[in-house]
Every structure is written in structure tokens, then in C-alpha cells.
Amino acid sequence: MSWLRKLHRLKLDPKTYFSTKCEEKTVYVSKSTDIFTNLAVEDFIYNNSDFKNFNLLMLWQNEPCVVIGRHQNPWLECNCAQLTSEGVKLARRNSGGGTVYHDMGNLNLTFFTSRECYNRKTNLELISRALYKAFRLKVDISTREDLVVGDFKVSGTASKLGRTTAYHHCTLLVDVNKDRLRKALNSPLSDVETNATKSVKSRIINLTELKADLDVESVREAIASEYLSGTGRLQTIGCEEDTFPGLRKIRERLLSLEWRFLKTPDFKITRVVSSSPKLDVVLLVVKGVVAKVQIVREGSLNANEFSDVFSDLEDRTFSNDLLDEFDMLVKEWKNTDEILLTKNV
Incomplete structure (x- = not known):
């Protein structure tokens, strides 16, 4: 002993x-x-x-x-x-x-x-x-x-x-x-x-x-x-x-x-949809949880019109799988007719 x-x-x-x-x-x-x-x-x-x-x-x-x-x-x-x-x-x-x-x-x-x-x-x-x-x-x-x-x-x-x-x-x-x-x-x-x-x-x-x-x-x-x-x-x-x-x-x-994981300092991940006009999608993670997905734009795009595309990601614990899901949504959204038309306004 x-x-x-x-x-x-x-x-x-x-x-x-x-x-x-x-x-x-x-x-x-x-x-x-x-x-x-x-x-x-x-x-x-x-x-x-x-x-x-x-x-x-x-x-x-x-x-x-x-x-x-x-x-x-x-x-x-x-x-x-x-x-x-x-x-x-x-x-x-x-x-x-x-x-x-x-x-x-x-x-x-x-x-x-x-x-x-x-x-x-x-x-x-x-x-x-x-x-x-x-x-x-x-x-x-x-x-x-x-x-x-x-x-x-x-x-x-x-x-x-x-x-x-x-x-x-x-x-x-x-x-x-x-x-x-x-x-x-x-x-x-x-x-x-x-x-x-x-x-x-x-x-x-x-x-x-x-x-x-x-x-x-x-x-x-x-x-x-x-x-x-x-x-x-x-x-x-x-x-x-x-x-x-x-x-x-x-x-x-x-x-x-x-x-x-949840002790992680807050961070943001940005994906560029278009550079002209500017259109970014930002994933905001607070204490390891997705707090908000923000659409940052300039020009005539109404961000609120498309925000529900990413709403299912919010209030979920961040993970590699969630990031893959986010990137897939960004890619699909980027290729939609609505975005293509908006970029040409």
C-alpha cells in the first residue's frame, strides 16, 4: 500500500x-x-x-x-x-x-x-x-x-x-x-x-x-x-x-x-459564393455550437430570402460531418438558378 x-x-x-x-x-x-x-x-x-x-x-x-x-x-x-x-x-x-x-x-x-x-x-x-x-x-x-x-x-x-x-x-x-x-x-x-x-x-x-x-x-x-x-x-x-x-x-x-469541444473559443468559417457581386456564407460557432449562418452580400440580393436554406444547421454541435453538410449546401445553393439570376442583376 x-x-x-x-x-x-x-x-x-x-x-x-x-x-x-x-x-x-x-x-x-x-x-x-x-x-x-x-x-x-x-x-x-x-x-x-x-x-x-x-x-x-x-x-x-x-x-x-x-x-x-x-x-x-x-x-x-x-x-x-x-x-x-x-x-x-x-x-x-x-x-x-x-x-x-x-x-x-x-x-x-x-x-x-x-x-x-x-x-x-x-x-x-x-x-x-x-x-x-x-x-x-x-x-x-x-x-x-x-x-x-x-x-x-x-x-x-x-x-x-x-x-x-x-x-x-x-x-x-x-x-x-x-x-x-x-x-x-x-x-x-x-x-x-x-x-x-x-x-x-x-x-x-x-x-x-x-x-x-x-x-x-x-x-x-x-x-x-x-x-x-x-x-x-x-x-x-x-x-x-x-x-x-x-x-x-x-x-x-x-x-x-x-x-x-464546447470550451472552444468562438470561430467563424466563411465560404465565398460570388466575388462580384460579393456573396459569402458565414458559419458562426459559439461554444462549439452553430449559433447562426449569415449571408453577407452587396448589391440587390435579399439575404433573408435564402437564409432558411441553412436553418437546419443552427443549434447543432459543430463537427466534421456538419462542416461537410454546410459545404454541400453552399455548393448546391451556389448552383441554383436563383443565385445565378441574382448575380446578373
């Missing part, structure tokens, strides 16, 4: 342990490979810990999934239909930043500290130092605070800052399936207007392409050893409800339609 489970069974608040009197470092290695479970554990630790005198590094891996930032648009960041067909999970995390692809060739790291001790660069320097000591790999920190080798990115980074607690998490591309990554992150969406955070495309490289004999396990050991520096402890953790009370509820929220 783990120490944290014992505390729970004794009805002691985990905060009591985390508020230790002395400075201490611990590394958690998660047994779970489910993205929603690992994000839930991350969220639990963040919201139930006092890191005033205690630092924690969580190391975790996931089965194939795409993870978007808190303020991103999933349809704009990835190919949702492709993910569904290949059984790749889609998750939205609590931190900001861009979209990443995970599989078992990717190592994820979460550095938990107090807000006062939060320092991305220190964490990245530790990773860089560990990779050089163990494998003689020279990995630099870019101006965007990513880990790079030359012009190629090997790690992305994001963070969440609270009033007293913070975490910085990052990916590390060890031996990721790059072909699957590219397909997953290749969105078919176009002509979108939004304030959602957009990912910055980068060229990537796996660490195994630089040194063939390393793997995720050896990289994990190297980073854990560097972090602990012989003074802390490493612990493998199970991700069960009795270890982390309320974990199931957190996971359910992260898995929900409301969190993954």
Missing part, C-alpha cells in the same frame, strides 16, 4: 504531507498510459498540494492521443475525423500553449513547484544537462523555451500558474511515430476566423534519430537521476480513486464533450 493511500485511509489530508518542513524532491512515475487519467492526476496534484517546501516531478506516457491547449480549437489544430478512424484520443489540457501528439515513444514531464519557484528555463536546463551526461546529446533551449537540436524541435512546453502553485510540463520526442503525428495534426479546416491560440508549426526530430541506442526508459532514468541528485526519492504511482480521492470525477470532466 502506497504512503498516500495510507494517509487517505487514515483520513489525513494529502496537503499535510506535501507541506513538509524541509526541502524535498520526489519523482512520480505514473503507471497509467491513459491521457485523461494522467491529466486528472496532474490536476489533482496541482489543486491539492502545497509546494512551499516540496518539489515534484511527474513522468508519464500515453497511448496515441492529441492534446490541445486550454484555449485552442480542436478542429483547427488536428484532423478529428482521422483521430476517430484510427482510435487516437483527443484531450484538452488545463494549461495554455499549442497542440502536441503523444504516443509511447513520447515522454511527458510535469514540474510542480510553488509559484515563487516556478522557472521554465531551470527545468529545461535540467533536461538538457541530463541528456548530455547520459547520452552526450547536446540539446539547446530556444528563445521560445523549447528544446531544440539545430533547427529541429525535440520538446514543446506549456505551463499553468496559480496564486501559490504552478506547474510546467513538456513533451520529449524520444521515438514518436512521426508519420502518424503529421496525419493527426493535419487539419482540413480552412477560412477560419478566431481568437483561439494557434499552434506554431515546427520541424521535429526524435532523440533516437540522434542516438539509436537510447529509449524512453533510459531517458526517464537519466532525467529522474538528474532531478533527484541523490537526495530525493523515486516512486511509481498507481492512479486509482483511493489514492487520489475524486480522480474519477476529474477524469470524467476532462473526457466530456463540454470540456473537449
Whole structure:
């Protein structure tokens, strides 16, 4: 039985342990490979810990999934239909930043500290130092605070800052399936207007392409050893409800339609029917739901006369299928005699 489970069974608040009197470092290695479970554990630790005198590094891996930032648009960041067909999970995390692809060739790291001790660069320097000591790999920190080798990115980074607690998490591309990554992150969406955070495309490289004999396990050991520096402890953790009370509820929220899709910042998709005279059809999506289809025109066209063509799309959750339906309606409408006559007025 783990120490944290014992505390729970004794009805002691985990905060009591985390508020230790002395400075201490611990590394958690998660047994779970489910993205929603690992994000839930991350969220639990963040919201139930006092890191005033205690630092924690969580190391975790996931089965194939795409993870978007808190303020991103999933349809704009990835190919949702492709993910569904290949059984790749889609998750939205609590931190900001861009979209990443995970599989078992990717190592994820979460550095938990107090807000006062939060320092991305220190964490990245530790990773860089560990990779050089163990494998003689020279990995630099870019101006965007990513880990790079030359012009190629090997790690992305994001963070969440609270009033007293913070975490910085990052990916590390060890031996990721790059072909699957590219397909997953290749969105078919176009002509979108939004304030959602957009990912910055980068060229990537796996660490195994630089040194063939390393793997995720050896990289994990190297980073854990560097972090602990012989003074802390490493612990493998199970991700069960009795270890982390309320974990199931957190996971359910992260898995929900409301969190993954309906939290999407508002966006508009425009389709051009005619450039002269101007005639556009605009799909307005608010909180993941089609709020309105607008016909924007100039000249003599009465927009209200044709608005019922798209009325069945309104009040429906946006999806790739709905977008296909919208494009089909636009195409059919564009070719009608009424539109052709109107354009010639």
C-alpha cells in the first residue's frame, strides 16, 4: 500500500504531507498510459498540494492521443475525423500553449513547484544537462523555451500558474511515430476566423534519430537521476480513486464533450459564393455550437430570402460531418438558378 493511500485511509489530508518542513524532491512515475487519467492526476496534484517546501516531478506516457491547449480549437489544430478512424484520443489540457501528439515513444514531464519557484528555463536546463551526461546529446533551449537540436524541435512546453502553485510540463520526442503525428495534426479546416491560440508549426526530430541506442526508459532514468541528485526519492504511482480521492470525477470532466469541444473559443468559417457581386456564407460557432449562418452580400440580393436554406444547421454541435453538410449546401445553393439570376442583376 502506497504512503498516500495510507494517509487517505487514515483520513489525513494529502496537503499535510506535501507541506513538509524541509526541502524535498520526489519523482512520480505514473503507471497509467491513459491521457485523461494522467491529466486528472496532474490536476489533482496541482489543486491539492502545497509546494512551499516540496518539489515534484511527474513522468508519464500515453497511448496515441492529441492534446490541445486550454484555449485552442480542436478542429483547427488536428484532423478529428482521422483521430476517430484510427482510435487516437483527443484531450484538452488545463494549461495554455499549442497542440502536441503523444504516443509511447513520447515522454511527458510535469514540474510542480510553488509559484515563487516556478522557472521554465531551470527545468529545461535540467533536461538538457541530463541528456548530455547520459547520452552526450547536446540539446539547446530556444528563445521560445523549447528544446531544440539545430533547427529541429525535440520538446514543446506549456505551463499553468496559480496564486501559490504552478506547474510546467513538456513533451520529449524520444521515438514518436512521426508519420502518424503529421496525419493527426493535419487539419482540413480552412477560412477560419478566431481568437483561439494557434499552434506554431515546427520541424521535429526524435532523440533516437540522434542516438539509436537510447529509449524512453533510459531517458526517464537519466532525467529522474538528474532531478533527484541523490537526495530525493523515486516512486511509481498507481492512479486509482483511493489514492487520489475524486480522480474519477476529474477524469470524467476532462473526457466530456463540454470540456473537449464546447470550451472552444468562438470561430467563424466563411465560404465565398460570388466575388462580384460579393456573396459569402458565414458559419458562426459559439461554444462549439452553430449559433447562426449569415449571408453577407452587396448589391440587390435579399439575404433573408435564402437564409432558411441553412436553418437546419443552427443549434447543432459543430463537427466534421456538419462542416461537410454546410459545404454541400453552399455548393448546391451556389448552383441554383436563383443565385445565378441574382448575380446578373
